[in-house]
Amino acid sequence: MWGGRFGAPPDPRLRAFTRSFPFDRRLARWDLVGSLAHARMLLEVGVLDRESGEAILRGLAGMLQDVESGALRVEGEDEDVHAWIERVLSERIGDPARRLHTARSRNDQVATALRLYVRDVAEHVVDGILELLEVWVEQVREHRETVLPGYTHLQRAQPTTLAHHLLAHVWSLLQDADRFRRVHRVSGICPLGAAALATSPYPVRPERTVELLGFVEAYANSMHAVADRDYVLEALFACAVLQLHLSRWAEEVVLWTTQEFGFASLDDSVAGGSSLMPQKKNPEAAELIRGKTGRTIGALAAVLAVLKGLPLTYNSDLQEDKEPLFDALDTVCGSLRAAAVLARGVRYHPDRMRSALRGGFLTATDLADYLVRRGVPFRTAHEQAGCAVREAEARGCELWELPLQILRACCPGVEEDVYEILSPEGSVHARAVAGGPAPQRVAEQLERAQEAVEEVRRWRRACKPPPIYTAYREGRLLAERL
Numbered sequence: 001m002w003g004g005r006f007g008a009p010p011d012p013r014l015r016a017f018t019r020s021f022p023f024d025r026r027l028a029r030w031d032l033v034g035s036l037a038h039a040r041m042l043l044e045v046g047v048l049d050r051e052s053g054e055a056i057l058r059g060l061a062g063m064l065q066d067v068e069s070g071a072l073r074v075e076g077e078d079e080d081v082h083a084w085i086e087r088v089l090s091e092r093i094g095d096p097a098r099r100l101h102t103a104r105s106r107n108d109q110v111a112t113a114l115r116l117y118v119r120d121v122a123e124h125v126v127d128g129i130l131e132l133l134e135v136w137v138e139q140v141r142e143h144r145e146t147v148l149p150g151y152t153h154l155q156r157a158q159p160t161t162l163a164h165h166l167l168a169h170v171w172s173l174l175q176d177a178d179r180f181r182r183v184h185r186v187s188g189i190c191p192l193g194a195a196a197l198a199t200s201p202y203p204v205r206p207e208r209t210v211e212l213l214g215f216v217e218a219y220a221n222s223m224h225a226v227a228d229r230d231y232v233l234e235a236l237f238a239c240a241v242l243q244l245h246l247s248r249w250a251e252e253v254v255l256w257t258t259q260e261f262g263f264a265s266l267d268d269s270v271a272g273g274s275s276l277m278p279q280k281k282n283p284e285a286a287e288l289i290r291g292k293t294g295r296t297i298g299a300l301a302a303v304l305a306v307l308k309g310l311p312l313t314y315n316s317d318l319q320e321d322k323e324p325l326f327d328a329l330d331t332v333c334g335s336l337r338a339a340a341v342l343a344r345g346v347r348y349h350p351d352r353m354r355s356a357l358r359g360g361f362l363t364a365t366d367l368a369d370y371l372v373r374r375g376v377p378f379r380t381a382h383e384q385a386g387c388a389v390r391e392a393e394a395r396g397c398e399l400w401e402l403p404l405q406i407l408r409a410c411c412p413g414v415e416e417d418v419y420e421i422l423s424p425e426g427s428v429h430a431r432a433v434a435g436g437p438a439p440q441r442v443a444e445q446l447e448r449a450q451e452a453v454e455e456v457r458r459w460r461r462a463c464k465p466p467p468i469y470t471a472y473r474e475g476r477l478l479a480e481r482l
Ligand code: ARG
Pocket: 020, 024, 080, 106, 107, 110, 314, 318, 319, 320, 322
C-alpha cells in the first residue's frame, strides 16, 4: 500500500504492534459503504473514467455482498481494514482498484467509516432502550396502587408508589435516548474529501458524498474533519451515563431481592445458583450490569486521555479510539438486552412493601404539613410532629394508631380528619401535585412518558440507511440518477 519509498519491509514485531486489523475489521461494512460513495462521486465528477468507476463500484458491491453473507471473511495479514479492502478489491478486479484511493486518504476514510458505524450503533442502542422501556412501562401500569417506602440515605423516608418509583428510571432512560440521538446527529459530519488533511486538487463534491451517505453535513474544515474525535467522546459519555443508569436500577434489583428487603424476587430463568450452597439464588445478571459500568467509564477516560494534547491533525494515537469505543458500545447493547430479559423476570411483592411501611413513621412529614395548613409555622409543626413520633415509638404503635387526645397533646390543632393523611395511602393521595406519587398524577406522568417514548419511536422510524447502501441493495449503484 505504501512500499514505494521503502527499501526494507517493516519489522514484523512493530508491524504486529501497530496494525489495527484485528479490531477495526468490524468497520469493513461501513468502510465499503464509504468507498462506494467516494467512488460514485469520483465517477460523477469525471475523476474516474466510466470503465474504472463501474468496475470499482461493481467490485465493492460484490465485496459488500460477500461480507454480509459471510462468503468473504474479513481476515488476513493486512495492516488495517482499509488496506484489506484495497487488497481484496485488487485481487477481484485488478488494475481499476488502483484508482479508488484517488482524492482520499486513510485519514478521511477511517473517520468516515467510524462516523457511519457510530450512527448505526446509536440507532441500535435506541432500539435497546425502547425495548427495556416497554417492560418498565408495563410494570408501571400494574403497580399504580402499590405503596412502598421511598428512601433517602437508604433509610425509609416517605411513602410512594412502585409506579412512581419505576417511572423515575423511565425518565433517566428517556434522557439516554436523547443523548444517543444527539450522538447520531453530531456524528453526521462527513469527512470524505478532506483526504490526509488538506483536501486535494480534484473537483470533489463533499456535499454529494454527504447525500449519498445520509450524513447531516460536509466538513467545514478539512483539518477538523480528520483530527477530531469529539463524536467518539460524546458516544462514550452517552454509553457511560446509560450504563450508570442501568447499574442504579440493577443495584435495586440486587437489594430488593435480598431476604432483608424481599420487595422482589427473580424468576428461576433470570437467576444464578451456587456451586457450593444448594439454596442460593443469585442476581448475577443484575450484578454484571452493575459491574460492567466500570468498563464504560474507563473507556471514556481512556479516549479523553488519548486525545489530550494531540497536535493537529491525524496521529497514530487516534487508532486507540476504536477498542474502547467498540467495547463500550458492545457493553451497553449487551446490557440493555440483558436488562430487558431480567426486568421481565422480576416479581414484585406488594405485601412485603406494605409491611415495610410500618415502624418507620413515614408520614411524620404529612402530619407537619397538616399542621402548617392550619396556620402553624413549619418549624413548630416539625417539632410537634416529632413529639408525636416519640409518643408512637414509646407506645410501639403507628402514627395513625395514636388516639386523638394523645396526638392533641403534641399537636394541639389536630382534628379527626388528620387520620386521612396519616396512613401511607392517605399520604400518597395527598401529594397530588405535578410529578408527585398520587395515582392521578402518576397516570398523567405515565401518559407524558409514553408520548416521549412514542417520539423516540418516530425518530427511529425516520432513520434511513445511507442512500448509497439502499442503491446497492436494490442493484442501482450504476443508475443514471441516484
Ligand atoms: N488504522 C488507522 C486508524 O485506525 C487508519 C488510519 C491510518 N492513517 C495513517 N495515516 N496511518 O486510525
